[in-house]
Amino acid sequence: MLFDGSEILPSAIWRDPASGELLTGRDALHRAQAAPESLEPNPKRCIDDTAVLLGAVEVPVADLLAAILRRVATEAGWTDGDEAVLTCPAEWGPPRRAILAAAARQAGLGTVAMAAEPIAAAAGLLRRAPSEAPVVVYDFGAGTFDASVVQHTAAGLQVLAGRGLTDVGGLDIDAAVAASIEQVYTGRDRPLWQRLTHPETSVDRRARRQWMQEVRAGKEALSRTASTTMFVPLFDDETVLGREEFEGIARPFIAATVEVTRNAIVDAGFAVRDLAAVLLVGGSSRIPLVATMIHRALDVAPTVVERPELAVAAGSLQVPADA
Ligand SMILES: Nc1ncnc2c1ncn2[C@@H]1O[C@H](COP(=O)(O)OP(=O)(O)OP(=O)(O)O)[C@@H](O)[C@H]1O
Ligand SMILES: [Mg+2]
Known part of the structure; x- marks a missing residue:
């Protein structure tokens, strides 16, 4: 199944300040361009929090998880009687799994089965190669x-x-790739680079998001090609990254x-x-x-x-x- 044309639904959530509606995936990321303070890009990382501040409103974590699961259920054409298996990190204990299970009920999935991620991955392999x-x-x-x-x-x-x-993780590699060109750009214009790395205005925050997307896309391209380019916003410049240099990072x-x-x-x-x-x-x-x-x-x-x-x-x- 596809979400906005992709097999993967980004788990980002954006709360519409006007209606209170929780948008998911690409819609959330798109709306966050204009109002980034209402975005939570990684709800999985909030599992130990009771609530998350989206704009001016505290939203319970279970509501965030339920919004994602509801979107999946809708796209999958979920009907009563269908069965779902949710996966979670192996080290998640009963309290975290209970929050996920509650979110599933809230999303209308009923009682779900829960599997640790590595067990699911191994089960897939062992079925093909017992x-x-x-x-x-x-x-x-x-x-x-x-x-x-x-x-x-x-x-x-x-x-x-x-x-x-x-x-x-991949995000840490992205950060290291971005840092690797820091010297070149601080040499050219330190305050401008500062705006990109520590944005304070919505224009600069938008530029930063675009920059990090460029870095991620550039890194991913290097798994397929020997060299890639990344567009550096604010500087309006293109930087080249080769496979060898990336591998060093x-x-x-x-x-x-x-x-x-x-x-x-x-x-x-x-x-x-x-x-x-x-x-x-x-x-x-x-x-x-x-x-x-x-x-x-x-x-x-x-x-x-x-x-x-x-x-x-x-x-x-x-x-x-x-x-
Ligand atoms: N072709 C590629 N080359 C290198 N990295 C890639 C490629 N495709 C995707 N990635 C990276 O994989 C990461 C996403 O992987 P995945 O979907 O497995 O993560 P996740 O399950 O959401 O994260 P986590 O398990 O840490 O919670 C991103 O950092 C992305 O940039
Ligand atoms: Mg994962």
Whole structure:
């Protein structure tokens, strides 16, 4: 199914100050151009808050999550009697899962099944390639990196060990790419660069959003091409970024993820040779250097799927009971 022509619905929420309506996805991002203070770009990160300030109004977190789930239900043509599986990070305990479940009820989905993201991803893989041996799920997303060791046990698929990095994700790589050209532009006009990095007016905030979108798109293009350009707003300039230079920026982040993966395997009491697979999921695992570095460091060819950012959602259909 598609949301505004894309398989992925950005989880951004924007509250219309006039009507109080909560808009989701691309509509939310679009309206935020004019009123960015009413936007919450990452509701998942607010799971521990009771409410989020959107413009002048505090909105309960469950309302934000319910708005996203309602949008999904609408686009999917949801009818009573349909069943849903929601996935969440493996380390989310009962209180966080309860908030998600409440939001699902609020969105009209009834009682939903809940599955940990790595279990869903592993279930998808193990259905295609059954194995009793453990699988490592390497999930490199936008906000975080998570490595989990998943295996069949008497109680079904279980996460035997998990480790994560909350400061290593695609957004952190974007920030490092943006910082890499700082010297060039502060050299040209320091106050103008300051406006782009620390915007105080709505014009500058808009410029910053556009800049970060350019950086993200430029980075993503480098997974497919050898060189890319990024438009620098306010400076009205174009900067070129090559694959090699980008890899220099991304390498320390990826090295940290490989180390964490190695440690998760040790935590679970295994060695790399015991594993059925190292499964790459999450959009940031598309960076070609990821598979290269894992192969080199662990001496095993990782398992790559065609659309790694959808692997958790697709796999969730293979997890019937709560996991
Ligand atoms: N071709 C690509 N090359 C490099 N990075 C990419 C590519 N495509 C997507 N990404 C990055 O993947 C990230 C989004 O991945 P994903 O959808 O798995 O994250 P998420 O599940 O929303 O985040 P998290 O798991 O951290 O909560 C973004 O940072 C995006 O820039
Ligand atoms: Mg994710």
